[in-house]
Amino acid sequence: GAVLYAAKADEQFPLPAIPYNKIDPRFYRQMVSDPTGEAPGTLVVDTGSHYLYFTYPNGQAMRYGVGIGRMGYSWKGRGVIRYKKPWPRWTPSENYVADKPEMKMFSASYGGLVGGINNPLGARALYIFQNGQDTLYRIHGTPDWKSVGKQVSSGCIRMFNQDVIDLYNRVENGAEIIVR
Numbered sequence: 623g624a625v626l627y628a629a630k631a632d633e634q635f636p637l638p639a640i641p642y643n644k645i646d647p648r649f650y651r652q653m654v655s656d657p658t659g660e661a662p663g664t665l666v667v668d669t670g671s672h673y674l675y676f677t678y679p680n681g682q683a684m685r686y687g688v689g690i691g692r693m694g695y696s697w698k699g700r701g702v703i704r705y706k707k708p709w710p711r712w713t714p715s716e717n718y719v720a721d722k723p724e725m726k727m728f729s730a731s732y733g734g735l736v737g738g739i740n741n742p743l744g745a746r747a748l749y750i751f752q753n754g755q756d757t758l759y760r761i762h763g764t765p766d767w768k769s770v771g772k773q774v775s776s777g778c779i780r781m782f783n784q785d786v787i788d789l790y791n792r793v794e795n796g797a798e799i800i801v802r
Contacts, residue, residue, distance in 0.1 A: 623650055627784050634709055635739045637783050640767045649687025649771045651785050656683035658800075665703070665748075665761070665799040667779055672771050674761065674779065676792055686789060688761075689769040689780040697759045701752040703797045706790055709737030710747040715758060740765055745783040746790040750799055759801075762786060 623642030630637040642650070649672070656677050658666040666675045666683075669690050675683040713734035714725050728735040735741055744763020751757060761779045763786035764770070770782055779801075781789065 626651055627782065630784065633745060637745060640782055640784060646771055651684065651686050651788060653682055654685045656681050658683065660800060663797055665793065665797060667801040669802060676789060686781055686785045687771045689764065689772050689774045691774045691778060697757050698801045699752060701750045701757060701799050703748045703793055703795060703799055704751040705795055706746065706748045706793065708746055710743045711736055712741050712743045744786060746786040748793060
């Protein structure tokens with residue numbers, strides 16, 4: 623765990639280490655036997671177990687722990703990763719701003735919140751589309767490492783920043799994603 627979740631000083635916004643000894647080890651990034659049955663190169667989010675799998679040949683998958691917000695339960699199905707961004711800008715949805723008016727200054731009409739260490743989308747974001755349309759559903763990092771492995775109040779699929787960087791480097795634009 624120490625190596626996987628060490629500080630990353632080489633990032634545009636240097637990341638602090640994650641106190642891995644305070645995390646349930648089942649949520650550590652690890653290669654496992656692939657339980658999904660999907661083609662290599664596919665992302666599979668198992669919302670029930672709070673895992674995300676990236677499938678490999680020979681029945682293997684890289685498994686990551688994820689936190690799932692209420693928006694994370696609202697979209698299920700098959701889609702594609704249309705694009706991915708490092709240190710993405712966060713623009714909360716109009717519904718989110720309606721629930722939390724104090725966030726209006728970060729809304730799309732104001733240009734969103736620039737990427738950075740405290741940005742809710744964390745170090746990377748992968749944008750999920752279905753039938754050519756943005757689902758508004760994201761896989762993203764989070765500065766709140768304690769939320770991984772839990773159901774959190776808002777957001778989509780969140781990962782440790784160190785894990786979302788690892789996933790970002792493995793996934794190609796156009797990769798298939800299945801959320802169950």
